Amino acid sequence: RPQRAQTTPHPVRPLQISNWTTAPMAATSSPSTAAAAMWAFAAAACVKLLLVPTYRSTDFDVHRYWLALTHALPARQWYTDASSEWTLDYPPFFAYFSRLLSLPAPFVDASLVDIPVPAAPPSSAYILYLRLTVAFSDLLLLASILLLARDARRRQRPFLALLLVLWSPALLIVDHIHFQYNGFLMGLLLLSLHFLEQGKDLAGGVVFAALLCSKHLFLVAAPVYFVYLFRHYCCGRGLARGLGRLVLMGAGVVAVFAMAFAPFVYYGQMQQLLSRLFPFGRGLFHAYWAPNFWVFYIVLDKILAFLLRRLGFSIEIPEASFTRGLVGDSSPFSVLPKVLSRLLSPFYPREEC
Amino acid sequence: PPGTNQVRHQDLPEAKSPMAKPKKSRNSAPDPSVAARLPWQPSAPPLATALLISFAALLLRALVSVGPYSGQGAAPKFGDYEAQRHWMELTLHLPSSDWYRNTSDNDLAHWGLDYPPLSAYQSRLHAHLINASLPDAVALRSSRGFESQESKLLMRWTVLSSDLILFFPAALWFVWAYMKDGVGGSGERREGWTWLLAMVLLNPCLVLIDHGHFQYNCISLGLTLGAIAGILSRNELVAAALFSLAINHKQMSMYFAPAFFGHLLGKCLKRKYPIVEIMKLGFVVLGTFALVWWPYLHSYEAAMQVISRLAPFERGIYEDYVANFWCTTSVLIKWKRLYAIKPLKLMSLSATILAFLPSFIQQVKSPSNLGFLYSLLNSSFSFYLFSYQVHEKSILLPLLPASLLALHEPHLHGWFTYYALFSMYPLICRDQLLLQYISVLGLFVLIYYSPGGNYGKGMKISSGTMAVLSLPLLCSILLHTVYLQIEPPKRYPFLFDALIMFICFSQFIILTLYTNYKQWMLDFHPRPVGSKKDL
Numbered sequence: 001r002p003q004r005a006q007t008t009p010h011p012v013r014p015l016q017i018s019n020w021t022t023a024p025m026a027a028t029s030s031p032s033t034a035a036a037a038m039w040a041f042a043a044a045a046c047v048k049l050l051l052v053p054t055y056r057s058t059d060f061d062v063h064r065y066w067l068a069l070t071h072a073l074p075a076r077q078w079y080t081d082a083s084s085e086w087t088l089d090y091p092p093f094f095a096y097f098s099r100l101l102s103l104p105a106p107f108v109d110a111s112l113v114d115i116p117v118p119a120a121p122p123s124s125a126y127i128l129y130l131r132l133t134v135a136f137s138d139l140l141l142l143a144s145i146l147l148l149a150r151d152a153r154r155r156q157r158p159f160l161a162l163l164l165v166l167w168s169p170a171l172l173i174v175d176h177i178h179f180q181y182n183g184f185l186m187g188l189l190l191l192s193l194h195f196l197e198q199g200k201d202l203a204g205g206v207v208f209a210a211l212l213c214s215k216h217l218f219l220v221a222a223p224v225y226f227v228y229l230f231r232h233y234c235c236g237r238g239l240a241r242g243l244g245r246l247v248l249m250g251a252g253v254v255a256v257f258a259m260a261f262a263p264f265v266y267y268g269q270m271q272q273l274l275s276r277l278f279p280f281g282r283g284l285f286h287a288y289w290a291p292n293f294w295v296f297y298i299v300l301d302k303i304l305a306f307l308l309r310r311l312g313f314s315i316e317i318p319e320a321s322f323t324r325g326l327v328g329d330s331s332p333f334s335v336l337p338k339v340l341s342r343l344l345s346p347f348y349p350r351e352e353c
Numbered sequence: 354p355p356g357t358n359q360v361r362h363q364d365l366p367e368a369k370s371p372m373a374k375p376k377k378s379r380n381s382a383p384d385p386s387v388a389a390r391l392p393w394q395p396s397a398p399p400l401a402t403a404l405l406i407s408f409a410a411l412l413l414r415a416l417v418s419v420g421p422y423s424g425q426g427a428a429p430k431f432g433d434y435e436a437q438r439h440w441m442e443l444t445l446h447l448p449s450s451d452w453y454r455n456t457s458d459n460d461l462a463h464w465g466l467d468y469p470p471l472s473a474y475q476s477r478l479h480a481h482l483i484n485a486s487l488p489d490a491v492a493l494r495s496s497r498g499f500e501s502q503e504s505k506l507l508m509r510w511t512v513l514s515s516d517l518i519l520f521f522p523a524a525l526w527f528v529w530a531y532m533k534d535g536v537g538g539s540g541e542r543r544e545g546w547t548w549l550l551a552m553v554l555l556n557p558c559l560v561l562i563d564h565g566h567f568q569y570n571c572i573s574l575g576l577t578l579g580a581i582a583g584i585l586s587r588n589e590l591v592a593a594a595l596f597s598l599a600i601n602h603k604q605m606s607m608y609f610a611p612a613f614f615g616h617l618l619g620k621c622l623k624r625k626y627p628i629v630e631i632m633k634l635g636f637v638v639l640g641t642f643a644l645v646w647w648p649y650l651h652s653y654e655a656a657m658q659v660i661s662r663l664a665p666f667e668r669g670i671y672e673d674y675v676a677n678f679w680c681t682t683s684v685l686i687k688w689k690r691l692y693a694i695k696p697l698k699l700m701s702l703s704a705t706i707l708a709f710l711p712s713f714i715q716q717v718k719s720p721s722n723l724g725f726l727y728s729l730l731n732s733s734f735s736f737y738l739f740s741y742q743v744h745e746k747s748i749l750l751p752l753l754p755a756s757l758l759a760l761h762e763p764h765l766h767g768w769f770t771y772y773a774l775f776s777m778y779p780l781i782c783r784d785q786l787l788l789q790y791i792s793v794l795g796l797f798v799l800i801y802y803s804p805g806g807n808y809g810k811g812m813k814i815s816s817g818t819m820a821v822l823s824l825p826l827l828c829s830i831l832l833h834t835v836y837l838q839i840e841p842p843k844r845y846p847f848l849f850d851a852l853i854m855f856i857c858f859s860q861f862i863i864l865t866l867y868t869n870y871k872q873w874m875l876d877f878h879p880r881p882v883g884s885k886k887d888l
Contacts, residue, residue: 043799049792050416128788 033149033159040166041142045135051176052131060179062086063098064130065117070095071102072115075263079273083116089276092260093214097181101133134175140187142166147194155197165190185215201233202252209253213260216277402547403528407521410554413796414516414564418509420789422567428498432784434567435498436464438490438508441480444473446493449648453659458493467662470645471601475572479511512563512571519575524553527578527757530586536722536761545760551800552759552766553578557793558749558773565786570749573603578753580613581729585722589617593634597641604663608736608750612728615713619720668742670697674850675745676776676857678704678738684851701741708735708865712872719876723761727872729754734865745780748773762871767801768822769864775829776857779850782837825856832856 065084073081078088078095088095105112108129111120122130145162152159165171165186175183188211195204208225211218233249234242264273424432443452443459443466452473455461466473480491483504490496490504528550563571576599583592596613599606621630649655670688671680679688679701688697712731716724733751737743752773759766774794781790832853841848 039799039803043796046792046795046799047412047416049788049795050413050419052788053419 033152033162034146036159037145037149037162037166038142040163041138041145044166044172045138047172048131048135048138048176051172052128054177056127057178058086060122060127060130061117063179063181064112064122064126066095066098067102067105067130068113068115068117070099071105071113076267076269079264079269079276081115087276089279091213091216091277092264093210094181097214105129130179131176134179134181134183137181138175138183138187140184141190142187144187144190144194148190151194151197185211185218188214189218189221196228201229202249205229205233205249206252206256209256213256399546403525403550406547406550406554407525410521410551411513411517413555413793414513414560417560417564417786417789417793418513420565421785422505422508422565423784425785426500430463431498432567434508437476437567437569438499438504439464439497440466440473440476441483442491442493442496444477445480445484445491449473450655453662461662463497465662467665468603469601469663470649470659471598472569472603474645475515475569475602482511483507508567509564512567512569515569516563516571516575520571520578521554521575523575523578523582524550527553527582527585530582531757534585534587534722536585536726548800548803549757549760553756555797555800556752556756557770557797558752558777560793561774561777561781561786561789562746562749565789566746566780566784568746570603570746573599573606574749574753576602577606577609578757581726581754581757584613584616584725589620590633590637593617593637594641597638598645601642601645605747605750608733608740608747609729611709611713611732612716612725615716615728615732616720616725619717622717623720666694666698666741669694670701670741672742673745674779674847674854675743676748676854676861677740677743678858681854681858684855698741701739704739705735708739711869715872715876721875724872724875726754726758726761727868727875730758730868731865731872734861734868738861738865745777748776762868763801765864765867768860770797771826772829772857772860775833775853778833778836778853787837825860829853829856 065086066088069078069081069084069088075095081088102113109123109125111118111123112126112129145165148157149159149162151157152162171183171186174180188207192204192207192211195201195207205225208218208221212222229249230246234245236242237245261270261273264270422432422434424430424435447456447458449470451459452466455465459465484491487501487503487507490499490501490507528546531549532546559570559574562568576595580592580596580599583589583595592613596606596609600610617634618631621627621634624630643650646656646659649659671677671683674680683689692700709732712728712735716728730751733754737747737751752770755762755766755769771794774790778790781787832849836849836853839849845851
């Protein structure tokens, strides 16, 4: 059961993740958790090496293009270049990360950094290099795990929990087969959580802000962070100190965001950037449906369409489909209203209602 | 002292005993010293752990299978993959009398069948399976050199399924028999069974050859391993039958024949009516052979046709660069130029017999389970080093008993596996399996040195020996990169292959001298108190 924060004005206990897990297995005089974690990472690295020749999805081409884009073109053109259909739709820290990865790339294969990306299939040196970048970025995940492992004894965190992160099959499939860079992002998230556990809320908040600037998908965790940090970091210390802390936290977060977005504010590209980051024109659903609530919405729409057609109403069959991955404009719904863009049209003026 | 690493160990599965209750109750106060518990440390439930290790081994094999096979894209001859596919095509469409004969449909020059009939039957079974989904891959004549993603998947699955059906159960049976009866050691050996199972199943050479290069060694080695397990658990007739099947699948399994023969003979002689025992074994062996060779027993010519395909002496005493005696010494003594084939055959035969004679005699005199494992290693090694027409892949044969002895000789096993892999390095490079090589070697090293594993037990090596051994190790590591990056000089285009061969041979010689010595010394050590009698 998670420990509840005490309601007294005294220092609130930091976040306890470990109490959610089961009791640890019996101890032996075997190696430390850190050594075992490194061992597990090495074993996973061997498996990742074996995954190099497996199937690659279009995400491979996406990251290949971004690598070339950030290397060959100046930052001014990163969010406006349209030489490929796979436009850059991650926040600037990820673009900087791609730039970093592109630095050794010309030594591996000169065509890795050509814009526009050559149509020829990638050479094996190319594939190996990109796969290895994912494996190397997982070192950040290992670092966070080692930090968590240091604390493991004190917090009764069983080794199995750490092992399951390093050997997570979903992460292996998505990162090393399908091709994405979630490993190091998870590492950042775990780092942030580690700081929160230690009571270093400011550090945790700053790291989370950096994470947001790398992949805005983590915005879904932002409300929780906000509430926790507000309650834990700012409240309970009196108005003056609380306000001071709020300003401090806000300043930290704003500083991180400034580092990321300042160049693009200067170029006046914020509108373009936001439209790239939040492509509502793509529709409610991406190519492969995530099992979430909107599935029911679609199914309801289909059933209604079917019934109404049977009853004699003329309902058009929409041209747009639910399963395309690219940005489009027309409505895929037959009966029910197109949901999000109507609600969000003030924020997305290019969208037709 | 052994056993301090583990808090408690549990006896291994006697089938009826329930799982020991190893875990503390979940509601007790959490243990302050949480340690890293890996699944193969004792007090893990045995069946689940064995399944876990088997699944991990299966995963490794499946992942290696994604890589290239031998002769991929190399028209017109291709490689072992095409050979196996071709045999499936032959055995599916032609009658059995034509399998070993040169006919218009069966061109023996393009990968003619050169394994005994059980291989042919296995090819036919697999051909039926492939024919059901992809007939184009095994169509007569038109499918020569057929390569596609689907056919690769199907062919890889034939190897994986053979492995699962034969090798894995044999390995599990072996570990079970090893632990149940004890192999010359007292109870302390029992706790390493998970590590032993991992060593047997994660044999890197076997994985790379079978699932990378593409062969079916898992079948003959699995049958042999089953026979070994049968001997350990005192089912000699079953063992004899399984070993005869192994010989009938690949004639190279004969490398183990002196060990089986010596051990069984020794055991029979110690029994009440030796002649009866020998005759029982003889019947089983002859019966198995007759069953397998049935289509060819009707005439002398048919049988000789098959046998001539199995023993191609015209190909010379060695081919390519293999780390055995003849090839290595041919740097100094040009055997092929000095002698014709017949005297060379005689010389290699006598050298081989001399080499396995000590271990054979030891087993006949005083058969024991542990001695049997050593004699398997010694006899297969003697064949590898001195026999005629040995291939580099034959190192798999001595490697099997070395992995079975992993608990008794952990250092030897690790050392031998490394050099066996190294001796296959040129082959790996030719097949473009470098990534898989590195990965499988890495995993082997990690499991071998796994925290809480058993590598530390066994013989203690003095620092002087370590210093001496590290020199070839460093040379070999250097050669790994040199072989790939640097061009050999024009006068000696195979310089690096020869160097690899030389280093491996030197280590193998030391190794075989050591194991022969150990087997002889078994007779002079008093038996530990409490071990069971083997007879």
